[in-house]
Amino acid sequence: MRLARATMIACVVAATPALAQTTPPAPSAAIAEDFKPSSLNQPGQAYPQVNSQGYVRFRVTAPDAKAVRVSLGLGGRGGTVLTKAADGSWTGTSEGPLDEGFHYYHLTVDGGTFNDPGTLNFYGSTRWESGIEIPARDADFYAVKDVPHGRVEQILFASPSTRTHRRAFVYTPPGYDAADDKRYPVLYLQHGWGEDETAWSNQGHANLIMDNLIAARKARPFIIVMTYGMTNDVRPGSPGGLASFDITPFRTVLIDELIPYVDRHYRTQADAPHRAMAGLSMGGFETKLIAPKNLDTFGAIGLLSGGTIAPEDVAAAPGYKDKVRLTFVSYGSRELEGGRTRGGPGRPSTDPRANAEALKRAGLNSVFYVSPDTGHEFLSWRRSLYQMAPLLFRDR
């Protein structure tokens, strides 16, 4: 199946670090000198650091370099410019506080693109990028706590259509390892453009979010399956790129290969009421392309910063109203500011909140969530999963 260019451009939002935002500080604001190493630093690394206001301080050693810049922290001018000290180190502080949550970034050292040796790497923008975490006020919901922990399992499943064995990660909830016959619902959860099947565990903490929800009895224990959505062959905005994106290969892998594998190898409730599909950004877009056309496979749908389900979408999918038990749509608040979600490249052409309300008025279980003070980034999606999970697989 190939899609008209207009449809693609209107719906896909790329998960790019360029969208990380800073709030311009008041001119007189003092920067608190309480910087601490970021929680994502590599073992023993002192930098980068974050202060209590959300400012970031970078330090990199490159004694003979002419210029070092960080792709984060200074909206208008392409990043934070570091300055050199006598000891050969380069240091700089973001112009303003960064949004809470996770941000991708990289260094530019004498014109070359490198990662910051101080931090861990995360797959985004089709490469392993540096990551930094600005502590969120609500970080507790994805913290490692003294609760029973599920597992994140790497599987390799045969994919005849792509002539290889493909990787997926499977979250199994606490208690799944009990040698009993209990069966579990399954959420198929997709990453965004530029990312891959590692994103929801590494950047997203999907496993910890579920562990904590289950321990608090706020969500029913279910399995989550995360695989590569084959999204990175096209670059959003490149001429002809998204227009030529074809969902068919991924739909084949997902529906004909991965789902049967999971239902064969895990104790699943293998029917549509107990199988959901959701995704962030381009993964939400893929969800919208696949799930409403396969309502005997999926009984719940989630689009996280990844489009909208309008009444006409429901009308175009026979059985949607009866079969879809949850339609969950979410955005980061910054994505909604100034009408940003409507029109223009990367944004839905109709208002997602109005669509969600229209679905609700039509009697559907439609939920719209907005993550406060976040943009097109992972804290929006962690929070969205936290909001969505308790609503999934509930008896109506």
Add this chain to the structure above:
Amino acid sequence: MRLARATMIACVVAATPALAQTTPPAPSAAIAEDFKPSSLNQPGQAYPQVNSQGYVRFRVTAPDAKAVRVSLGLGGRGGTVLTKAADGSWTGTSEGPLDEGFHYYHLTVDGGTFNDPGTLNFYGSTRWESGIEIPARDADFYAVKDVPHGRVEQILFASPSTRTHRRAFVYTPPGYDAADDKRYPVLYLQHGWGEDETAWSNQGHANLIMDNLIAARKARPFIIVMTYGMTNDVRPGSPGGLASFDITPFRTVLIDELIPYVDRHYRTQADAPHRAMAGLSMGGFETKLIAPKNLDTFGAIGLLSGGTIAPEDVAAAPGYKDKVRLTFVSYGSRELEGGRTRGGPGRPSTDPRANAEALKRAGLNSVFYVSPDTGHEFLSWRRSLYQMAPLLFRDR
């Protein structure tokens, strides 16, 4: 338990990239221009490349840099020096062919240490380093094949002694997911100094080695548990460093916390005859410190480039001869060249091959293996696991 400095220095070999070797080429040797991207490159990256002779060609973009060097490929002079082209790229080819297998490396760009943006990163030398793979003639044994695949499962287990939840990876063999009552033996497998619990899956391909052995019916299906050996608080060779290394915290985590967790959450054969411990380099050293003193816990021992079991070690461990069903010791051939394994920092003080033979003469199941044409690097350890696994958990 604290150890005398002499014991530590004599036994520990650090897994450092500095030990990657090149064979000096004949002066007249022509470099074959059949370079191909390394199998470990990030998606879509053309460099680094490897040719059919094992030479490596690096290319990095840094238009304004003054000097770019790679920590690999030129034994005597600290690496491969790259030279700049008109387009701002820096290119260089290793002086000679590299040993087959996996090598860690990094770049030095204008005096700063960075990873090569072309390749994937692997945890070694206490940081995420660039990795490159020189195709091995026997690479088939760890290839992804069309066979049933086991899983690599990330678990978080409670560790009261360290006041946290610690991570381990658990390999479960194909068939483990069958909802039956079958129980499996367990190998506890440790990484080396500078590495962590990700090494045996990422660099070591332990899961693929097992999948292939089990498919060929060469090894009994068993579980492998890999956790962080708490080895990186000390630097080999640093003053007082290794002398102050204390095995107690890790032994507590392993024996009092991890093993009970695994026996509770997995279908294990929870007795010493069906539980083994092995490790590479400093992980082998840890194995020797722990296993012979806990023969009611472990019934097999493997040291991979990580020391030797001498007759006096057996004599010092009551019950060793009756209880230890396999003593497996291995090295890369380059580690044995010129008597390198005897004496000097990082090497056992007695000949490991002679010790292995002495144990055999004394009636023990003692196996000594040498990996051809490899040094203190991961191809030695992949091959060692491939050799050791079929010998584990067999009825005598």
